[in-house]
Amino acid sequence: MPAENAEIARLLREAGDLLELEGANPFRIRAYRNAARIVENHPEPVQEVAERATDGLTDLPGIGDDLAGKIREICRSGTFPALEELRRKIPGGLLELLNLPGLGPKLARTLHDQRGIRSLGDLKAALDQGTLTGIRGIGPKTRDKLAQAVAASAGVERRFLRPIAAQYGEALLAYLKGMRGIENLEIAGSYRRRKDTVGDLDVLATAGDAAGVIRRFVSYPEVAAVTAEGTTRAAIRLRSGMQVDLRVLPDESYGAGLYYFTGSKAHNIAARRMAQAGGLKLNEYGVWRGERRIAGRTEAEVCKAIGLPVIPPEIREDRGEIEAALKGRLPRLVKPDDIRGDLQSHTTDSDGRDTLEAMARAAEALGYEYLAVTDHSPAVRVAGGLDRGGFRKQRARIDRLNGRLRKLTILAGAEVDILADGSLDLDDRTLAAFDVVVISIHSRFTLPAKEQTRRVLRAIRHPSVDIFGHPTGRLIGRREGAGFDLHAVFEAAADHGVMLEVNAQPERLDLDDIAARAAIDHGLRLVISTDAHSTTDLGFMRWGVDQARRGWAEAKNVANTLPLARLRKLLHGSRA
DNA sequence: GCCGTTTTCGGCCCGACTGTTTTCAGTCG
Numbered sequence: 001m002p003a004e005n006a007e008i009a010r011l012l013r014e015a016g017d018l019l020e021l022e023g024a025n026p027f028r029i030r031a032y033r034n035a036a037r038i039v040e041n042h043p044e045p046v047q048e049v050a051e052r053a054t055d056g057l058t059d060l061p062g063i064g065d066d067l068a069g070k071i072r073e074i075c076r077s078g079t080f081p082a083l084e085e086l087r088r089k090i091p092g093g094l095l096e097l098l099n100l101p102g103l104g105p106k107l108a109r110t111l112h113d114q115r116g117i118r119s120l121g122d123l124k125a126a127l128d129q130g131t132l133t134g135i136r137g138i139g140p141k142t143r144d145k146l147a148q149a150v151a152a153s154a155g156v157e158r159r160f161l162r163p164i165a166a167q168y169g170e171a172l173l174a175y176l177k178g179m180r181g182i183e184n185l186e187i188a189g190s191y192r193r194r195k196d197t198v199g200d201l202d203v204l205a206t207a208g209d210a211a212g213v214i215r216r217f218v219s220y221p222e223v224a225a226v227t228a229e230g231t232t233r234a235a236i237r238l239r240s241g242m243q244v245d246l247r248v249l250p251d252e253s254y255g256a257g258l259y260y261f262t263g264s265k266a267h268n269i270a271a272r273r274m275a276q277a278g279g280l281k282l283n284e285y286g287v288w289r290g291e292r293r294i295a296g297r298t299e300a301e302v303c304k305a306i307g308l309p310v311i312p313p314e315i316r317e318d319r320g321e322i323e324a325a326l327k328g329r330l331p332r333l334v335k336p337d338d339i340r341g342d343l344q345s346h347t348t349d350s351d352g353r354d355t356l357e358a359m360a361r362a363a364e365a366l367g368y369e370y371l372a373v374t375d376h377s378p379a380v381r382v383a384g385g386l387d388r389g390g391f392r393k394q395r396a397r398i399d400r401l402n403g404r405l406r407k408l409t410i411l412a413g414a415e416v417d418i419l420a421d422g423s424l425d426l427d428d429r430t431l432a433a434f435d436v437v438v439i440s441i442h443s444r445f446t447l448p449a450k451e452q453t454r455r456v457l458r459a460i461r462h463p464s465v466d467i468f469g470h471p472t473g474r475l476i477g478r479r480e481g482a483g484f485d486l487h488a489v490f491e492a493a494a495d496h497g498v499m500l501e502v503n504a505q506p507e508r509l510d511l512d513d514i515a516a517r518a519a520i521d522h523g524l525r526l527v528i529s530t531d532a533h534s535t536t537d538l539g540f541m542r543w544g545v546d547q548a549r550r551g552w553a554e555a556k557n558v559a560n561t562l563p564l565a566r567l568r569k570l571l572h573g574s575r576a
Numbered sequence: 577g578c579c580g581t582t583t584t585c586g587g588c589c590c591g592a593c594t595g596t597t598t599t600c601a602g603t604c605g
Contacts, residue, residue: 268589
């Protein structure tokens with residue numbers, strides 16, 4: 001069984017958590033977590049890296065001889081002895097306690113040692129029975145906090161889709177802006193890095209009167225609870241469940257604060273290490289040489305002071321962006337303005353809510369050169385998929401419409417289902433007649449990986465296929481994607497000239513950032529498509545561009561930045 | 577546990593807030 005990067009990372013992280021409960025050296029714990037992050041961010045299967053060369057693993061930064069051995073052991077056996085030893089020593093139930101806010105390893109350890117608490121259930125019972133008294137370091141406030149955390153843990157930890165987070169965030173900003181004396185105001189954190197989901201909002205403000213800003217912040221009408229309130233920092237939970245942190249800094253620290261609160265954490269650590277190597281200190285107040293601040297007002301100033309060009313927030317993940325920046329090889333990320341058309345959309349002919357004509361007008365209003373209409377094939381019964389006759393009739397209407405349109409060209413296409421055996425849901429002649437063929441999976445997501453891979457490979461090799469749409473089929477927070485061998489699929493796609501979609505639907509964003517980058521590394525071209533089911537859905541493009549940017553995509557990597565004539569050369573009609 | 581234009585040993589990013597302390601540890605980001 002091949003060990004997925006995600007699985008290797010999970011085990012390394014578990015080992016780090018258990019070591020922390022054991023009270024191990026913090027830097028050793030960090031080494032495990034760092035290695036976990038390196039592995040899960042690595043664009044190719046780490047198992048292949050290990051098999052390719054003896055020193056392949058230790059070439060990865062943060063992985064030395066010891067961890068390389070453990071990773072090889074995971075690939076071989078699915079675990080490693082040190083982890084098994086830790087699992088024997090430390091009750092696994094303690095790990096779930098670490099998920100409670102305010103409960104860290106030391107407190108978990110105390111609860112275990114002093115009261116024999118080994119799980120969330122034990123903690124709940126102890127709180128109910130009032131047996132958590134008389135423990136040094138645990139007073140009434142801590143007991144209250146634990147009780148609240150346990151009660152809230154019934155509801156699962158939530159991350160919000162980016163557009164949802166945007167709505168809560170923008171409303172809060174509008175409220176805060178109503179206050180005089182606020183100079184700068186911005187949402188930093190993963191929101192600014194444009195991650196597909198956001199766990200909490202990190203709001204940065206600069207103002208002379210920090211106390212006033214904090215007073216206004218904690219009085220926001222949507223506040224359900226104030227979880228921290230100090231002189232420069234406060235935190236609230238909104239009624240929606242969204243956590244918001246606010247930090248107020250002086251104006252001369254705005255750039256340093258923005259840099260710091262944008263993260264990612266791993267990126268910050270790397271940047272601070274760089275500053276340190278140059279005899280400087282970087283914190284949220286500025287760049288310091290000794291007691292003297294030498295930069296801080298803008299990000300550009302801060303980056304310059306530590307010897308870096310400004311790196312786009314989307315790629316600040318410590319996935320090689322600092323090395324790329326130092327070599328002058330930062331990607332010139334694709335921009336919304338680069339997009340010249342949309343290559344997946346639906347109309348009332350299948351499950352769309354707007355007509356062909358309405359979709360065309362909306363695409364034209366966006367200034368697009370082309371819109372591919374790709375209604376469903378028959379297998380998607382709930383979507384009212386079209387058969388060959390239905391597509392033929394639609395084609396005639398598209399041809400007539402194209403005769404009337406001035407600036408926009410409608411490409412006649414289909415989103416064709418990949419059936420369980422990897423065959424396609426329309427006959428070859430029908431497929432060959434389309435301008436563009438998108439294939440995708442809408443059923444049987446849970447086939448065993450080997451079978452799923454075989455299925456997808458067969459579909460990709462069909463000569464009429466242009467684009468593999470929402471490849472994994474994941475729905476964020478609701479459904480895991482199909483578990484095929486992504487890299488085998490990328491190689492086949494490269495061999496057959498098939499492009500990979502970054503689907504811009506906020507709950508898909510599939511390929512994700514890491515897979516999109518891996519696809520580019522395989523020499524594949526991406527497309528960013530909205531999969532619009534209405535005219536307003538065409539506006540999803542921005543979320544797709546964000547995700548592609550996180551995958552280091554440049555305009556040249558994205559087919560729908562091309563003018564129509566050049567795009568057509570990539571499609572099956574001219575490929576054969 | 578990792579790593580080296582200061583180092584193969586001795587460092588490892590940095591600061592705010594809370595609660596329970598009598599000067600700071602734990603947690604979080």
